[in-house]
Amino acid sequence: MLLGVIVGATVLVVVMLCAFALPSVKGGPHHVPLGLAGPPQATQAIQTRLPRDAWDVSTYPDSQALQTAIKRREVIGGLAPGADGLTVYTAGAGGQQAAAAITALGAGMAAQQQAKATVQDLVPFPADDPRGVGFTASALPMIISGILPAVLLLRLFPGHANLRRRLAGVILFALVAGAAVAAVLQYGFGSLHGAYWLTALGLSLGMAALSIPFLALESLFGMAGLGAGAAVMMLLGNPLSGMAGPYWLPSGWATLGQLLPPGASGSLVRANAFFDGTGAGGPALALVAWALAGLLVILIADRRTARSARAEATAAAAA
Known part of the structure; x- marks a missing residue:
């Protein structure tokens, strides 16, 4: 058991090193x-x-x-x-x-x-943040904002009976948190400009595209499923998000990063905040697909649990 823990922890450290360092080491202009x-x-x-x-x-x-x-x-x-x-x-x-x-x-x-x-x-960052530091650094907080509400709501409202309440909670959280984060980035840091509410809705969609699939994974596999999803987003979604520009990653990795919610969310905010919505369609579609996939899985898990409960009640009545 001790050997297994040591090997497993070592593999995890190596995976984290590759995930975070490899894009920088192998970074450069790619197409x-x-x-x-x-x-x-x-x-x-x-x-x-x-x-x-x-x-x-x-x-x-x-x-x-x-x-x-x-x-x-x-x-x-x-x-x-x-x-x-x-x-x-x-x-x-x-x-x-x-x-x-x-x-x-x-x-x-x-x-x-x-x-x-x-x-x-021709399209610079705002004068208050000429290097775009605030925008670039927002990838990890967006991932955490997808994990945190899912975990808190699972603790506060556990069990299958509260599944819809948890779903409503993460959607409301995404709307409120998206508006708050957009306000801080645009009016507090001066890192964004453009239509505030459009940027806020884009951030909210990105948070929902993370939280809803996390709830879906938990509804199927328990906390282990949520933990696996969070690990994938932290180890792949964050370093491959391309917040500093997706063209600096190798083509295949750049494509994968833009399909994951952190990269798609960053691209959507970039399009809305700096390019008047030009190029927002693809990232928005990716985020909607993640959210809808999560809703579909939650619906399947809900019906499966309901059928199981009815079967158990029927068996008990027969007994």
Whole structure:
């Protein structure tokens, strides 16, 4: 038993190390959508020098079209060579790591040509939080806000008879907590801007997409199911959430992270707070799917328990 505990704890430590450190160690540009605008000869010369596994290049006829594409989230940034140097366009709120990489890329190319590089951030973070620290750090609190109400309500209202009460509780908590967290981030920290209530509803949806599946797992497998779900979200959902920008993770891991509730919630808040809702459809659909899947499992567990109770009552009456 002692050997099993030691081996199990060691495996857990290694898994945590890989989950939290591997995305940073292996992080880098992975198929980052990059736009190029300018004379065809100049853009072609730049494109041939870019690693294909790092950048997905799209070309535009002029810098105005490139700027529009960045604001519509078709690309995360771009380069526009011209007679007076190289203009680097970024969207810091779309992913600060990608924006920094594009800035460094433009500066390096301009230095090789002995030209001047001018950087324009078209979608920056608010002036009160120019690096987006508050937004980036919100992933772990969002996960905890999904676990905490489920655990508290299970303690306060245990048993199958209180299943619907617990479900109503986590939904109400998500609405209240989403509004509170959005208020702190937007008005307290100055980390967000945009329509407050739209951002608050997005946060509430993200919390519900965590809490409802946690309740569903508990209704089927008990506290062990809730614990397993919480571990998955902590060990995978948090480090793969891509709050600093999903393009910094390997493609498969980035896709998985955006499908999990923490990553989808972060993407939804990013779209609503900084891009006027552009790109919000996919993350919102993922979160709704998680919430509906949890509701379906709860319904199945509810009916299964009800049938079991009726069968036991019938057997008792017959006896």
